[in-house]
Amino acid sequence: MTPYSKQTIPEGKKVYFASDFHLGVNGKHSSFEREKIIINWLEEIKPTAHCVFLVGDIFDFWFEYKHAIPKGFVRFQACIAKMVDEGIPVYVFSGNHDMWMFDYLEKELGVTIFHQTQVFEFNNHVFYIGHGDGLGPKDFIYKFLKLFFRSALCQWLFARIHPNLGIGFAKWWSGKSRLSHTETEEKFKGDDEWLLIYCTEQEQIKHHDYYIFGHRHLPLDLKIGNNGARYINLGEWVNFYTYASYDGKNLDLKEYL
Numbered sequence: 001m002t003p004y005s006k007q008t009i010p011e012g013k014k015v016y017f018a019s020d021f022h023l024g025v026n027g028k029h030s031s032f033e034r035e036k037i038i039i040n041w042l043e044e045i046k047p048t049a050h051c052v053f054l055v056g057d058i059f060d061f062w063f064e065y066k067h068a069i070p071k072g073f074v075r076f077q078a079c080i081a082k083m084v085d086e087g088i089p090v091y092v093f094s095g096n097h098d099m100w101m102f103d104y105l106e107k108e109l110g111v112t113i114f115h116q117t118q119v120f121e122f123n124n125h126v127f128y129i130g131h132g133d134g135l136g137p138k139d140f141i142y143k144f145l146k147l148f149f150r151s152a153l154c155q156w157l158f159a160r161i162h163p164n165l166g167i168g169f170a171k172w173w174s175g176k177s178r179l180s181h182t183e184t185e186e187k188f189k190g191d192d193e194w195l196l197i198y199c200t201e202q203e204q205i206k207h208h209d210y211y212i213f214g215h216r217h218l219p220l221d222l223k224i225g226n227n228g229a230r231y232i233n234l235g236e237w238v239n240f241y242t243y244a245s246y247d248g249k250n251l252d253l254k255e256y257l
Contacts, residue, residue: 019214
């Protein structure tokens with residue numbers, strides 16, 4: 001895969017990565033409280049941010065009707081728009097909870113949205129980045145559903161449902177699905193970690209220095225192969241509040257709270 005962008009990070013600047021804010025659902029803090037925590041983090045990193053990657057499931061549910069979007073999160077959106085206006089690129093990956101991002105956030109906030117994995121190169125280090133859903137072995141039912149949910153037909157059919165009903169039902173289903181897997185998601189599965197298997201397979205095809213994913217909800221920093229490659233899972237901001245930063249030489253997985 002050809003790198004989307006090759007960049008040199010100026011001295012004193014960093015690249016930041018975070019995932020799985022799940023705005024719209026309550027956790028250790030309410031969604032509203034968590035939104036303010038996220039904004040505080042974004043404001044704190046802004047002076048040193050070369051760019052920011054938000055790697056999927058930013059919202060617990062998202063759908064863009066022609067004339068309507070899910071209400072809420074305006075403070076977060078305003079913060080992102082301000083960062084972009086000040087010259088800090090923000091790259092947003094859609095996840096399994098917010099895969100129905102179209103062009104609203106790009107037009108209104110100025111972010112760049114990706115729906116597939118991407119490769120970036122910073123200071124000669126190669127980053128393989130994506131949300132992570134549907135990658136690796138097994139999970140065949142979800143992979144089939146993902147193809148359907150991403151189809152133009154499914155999106156057209158959902159858009160025909162009134163927002164009061166469509167968004168209400170989708171938010172209920174989204175929260176039910178996430179919460180039903182909380183206990184199993186937070187346990188390390190060793191050799192059965194699907195994204196670890198996927199990273200190992202990709203590394204055999206072509207070397208990447210860092211594999212950056214979300215989705216798993218468990219902060220991980222694991223060695224891949226013998227060439228110095230690492231698989232970083234960013235965790236989430238419902239319980240862990242973890243993120244990664246890269247200063248042009250080293251990448252660190254950190255906890256905000």
